[in-house]
Amino acid sequence: xxxxxxxxxxxxxxxxxxxxxxxxxxxxxxxxxxxxxxxxxxxxxxxxxxxxxxxxxxxxxxxxxxxxxxxxxxxxxxxxxxxxxxxxxxxxxxxxxxxxxxxxxxxxxxxxxxxxxxxxxxxxxxxxxxxxxxxxxxxxxxxxxxxxxxxxxxxxxxxxxxxxxxxxxxxxxxxxxxxxxxxxxxxxxxxxxxxxxxxxxxxxxxxxxxxxxxxxxxxxxxxxxxxxxxxxxxxxxxxxxxxxxxxxxxxxxxxxxxxxxxxxxxxxxxxxxxxxxxxxxxxxxxxxxxxxxxxxxxxxxxxxxxxxxxxxxxxxxxxxxxxxxxxxxxxxxxxxxxxxxxxxxxxxxxxxx
Numbered sequence: 001x002x003x004x005x006x007x008x009x010x011x012x013x014x015x016x017x018x019x020x021x022x023x024x025x026x027x028x029x030x031x032x033x034x035x036x037x038x039x040x041x042x043x044x045x046x047x048x049x050x051x052x053x054x055x056x057x058x059x060x061x062x063x064x065x066x067x068x069x070x071x072x073x074x075x076x077x078x079x080x081x082x083x084x085x086x087x088x089x090x091x092x093x094x095x096x097x098x099x100x101x102x103x104x105x106x107x108x109x110x111x112x113x114x115x116x117x118x119x120x121x122x123x124x125x126x127x128x129x130x131x132x133x134x135x136x137x138x139x140x141x142x143x144x145x146x147x148x149x150x151x152x153x154x155x156x157x158x159x160x161x162x163x164x165x166x167x168x169x170x171x172x173x174x175x176x177x178x179x180x181x182x183x184x185x186x187x188x189x190x191x192x193x194x195x196x197x198x199x200x201x202x203x204x205x206x207x208x209x210x211x212x213x214x215x216x217x218x219x220x221x222x223x224x225x226x227x228x229x230x231x232x233x234x235x236x237x238x239x240x241x242x243x244x245x246x247x248x249x250x251x252x253x254x255x256x257x258x259x260x261x262x263x264x265x266x267x268x269x270x271x272x273x274x275x276x277x278x279x280x281x282x283x284x285x286x287x288x289x290x291x292x293x294x295x296x297x298x299x300x301x302x303x304x305x306x307x308x309x310x311x312x313x314x315x316x317x318x319x320x321x322x323x324x325x326x327x328x329x330x331x332x333x334x335x336x337x338x339x340x341x342x343x344x345x346x347x348x349x350x351x352x353x
Contacts, residue, residue, distance in 0.1 A: 196221035
């Protein structure tokens with residue numbers, strides 16, 4: 001269908017917020033589509049005056065101008081500047097194919113603008129997981145980019161006390177506040193040997209990141225390998241580690257829960273941080289409760305985070321209920337970015353205690 005050419009106007013347009021650029025292939029695909037079909041989806045602007053801020057649709061407007069096509073607009077009146085920027089971020093997070101780093105940067109921009117909002121309020125506004133918002137906030141606070149607010153404003157306008165994860169109180173899953181399990185339970189030596197025997201023939205490993213090292217049982221079978229170990233009880237907090245850690249593989253048996261009332265799912269908090277600091281496609285081996293993957297609804301933020309934002313789970317190792325001796329827990333080992341291994345393993349008898 002032929003498109004209607006328009007005469008240049010003197011209206012000035014500008015982007016409301018700076019967002020990650022489109023990848024070249026997506027940019028050229030959009031440009032080619034508009035060259036044939038014109039702009040079919042209206043852009044959102046904040047005014048119908050001579051100076052208009054584009055809330056959503058910068059590339060559509062750019063290509064419409066390039067080809068001299070009409071660009072339909074929807075005006076969003078009476079929005080505060082902060083509301084415009086939040087809406088722009090939310091629309092782009094929902095529609096565009098952004099990588100994890102780009103999504104976290106958009107969340108960081110929002111946190112720097114509204115640090116006094118609760119994580120859940122920001123998550124709701126942007127359409128992301130509140131766990132991810134909390135993880136990004138932790139990084140910004142630890143680096144001094146965002147000041148910690150002891151109280152934060154929720155969506156209902158009420159102030160709520162802000163909680164911090166007390167990593168020194170982590171305990172193994174299965175404990176309670178009244179009767180906590182010890183938080184120094186070592187990974188059984190048989191499971192450690194199994195992972196070594198399974199992985200070493202397939203992957204050349206010279207350095208390992210262990211974010212929750214304990215006494216170092218998990219990496220003990222790996223001789224002549226550099227181990228980058230973090231253990232809060234020894235004064236090395238993984239959540240205050242450098243923003244980039246280069247390693248060949250991650251081995252992690254994180255704490256599963258806390259006794260301090262912290263409601264965030266700690267294995268996910270650890271995994272989010274791991275994905276943030278290691279290079280893309282780094283192999284990751286992580287012990288998790290089975291609830292990490294299972295017992296989730298289609299609206300669960302954790303289920304959607306694993307599906308949409310995590311590296312691919314390439315293998316699963318099923319552990320028996322009593323793999324950790326007297327501590328009974330339904331757990332498994334998830335392997336990410338390790339396509340050379342089989343999709344599923346059961347722990348063989350010879351590696352049991």
